[in-house]
Amino acid sequence: MNAQTMLSGRHALVTGASGGIGTAIAHMLAEAGAHVTLAGRKKEPLHRLADDIDGSTCVVSGFDVTDPASIADGMDKAHDVFGPVSILINNAGEAPSAPFEKTTAQMWSQVLAVDLSGVFHVTQAALPYLKSSDQGARIINIASTAGLTGYAYVSAYCAAKHGVIGLTRALALELADKGVTVNAVCPGFTDTPLLRRSIETIMQKSGRSFDDVLAEFTKANPQKRLITPQEVAHTVLWLASPGANAVTGQAVVVAGGEVMAG
Structure with missing residues (x-):
């Protein structure tokens, strides 16, 4: 199958589309022929992304994954443009850091609301469309190695991403047939x-150089480097492709060997 027509005619919705991994995924799905709905809270970066993409896109701004009413409205708008969603990419998330003792209840609740409950709300809203697809529908959740292991100073994020992986496995069984x-x-x-902003924050607080702080982020990676958003997007494209019909309930690690899922 030609890579440029692999997803021809499919409707993919990407949350958190306006930056980083979400942007890379949106580009790659469009290059594979999908109609792509770009969902996020801020209008301007989504429209800039739509202008950059060589493909068929729909912008749904004001899309707040913590607000079921906002999600329902966004799903209706996307459906009006491209029909039922058949590929859902749950990518929206945030990852503030703090020692556990300084993690406030508000921070904890906000991270779980966006990173875990957001996946629940968006998936539940999209599910009737996904189940109606006759092309083999996909739900692809962007989790993290933090969902498989622990990292200091991001306890709320680790808890949320572990929850996303548990939800992924449970829902895979429910929807297998x-x-x-x-x-x-x-x-x-x-x-x-x-991540760049996190590095800059550490530099300001510690007085360390960029290269020194970057080395802290890459030291556990056997390849001694950061992952690129495009590498994550390629994995998403494979999971969205017809060749991954038998792959479900999996946590696919893209981390240069840092974490090996058993």
Whole structure:
């Protein structure tokens, strides 16, 4: 099958599409022929992305994964443009850091609301469309190696991403005979604007150099580097492809060997 027509006619919705991994995924799905709905809270970066993509896109701004009413409205708009969603990419997330003792209840609740409950709300809203697809539907959750192991100073994020993987496995079993596969992609530290901002914050607080801080993020990776958003997007494309029809309930690690899922 030609890579440029692999997903021809399919409707993919990507949450958190306006930056980093979400942007890379949107580009790659469009290059494979999918109609791509770009969902996120901020209008301007989504429209810039739509202008950059050589393909068929729909922008759904004001899409808040913590607000079921906002999600329902966004799903209706996407459906009006491209018909039922058959590929759902749950990518929206945030990862503030703090020692556990300084993690406030508000921070804890906000991270779980976005990173875990957001996956629940969006998936539940999209499920009727996914189950109606006659092309083999996909739910692909962007989790993290933090969903498979522990990292200091991001306890809320680790808890949320572990929850995403548990939800992925449970839902995969429920939908196994419904023509819907459910998988998680677990990137390691990835070269995104979010990570760059984290490095800059550490530099400001510690006085250390960029290279010194970057080495802390890459030292556990046997390849001694950051993952690229495009590498994550390639994994998503494979899971969305017809060749992955028998792959479901998996947590696929993209981390250069840092974490090996058993």
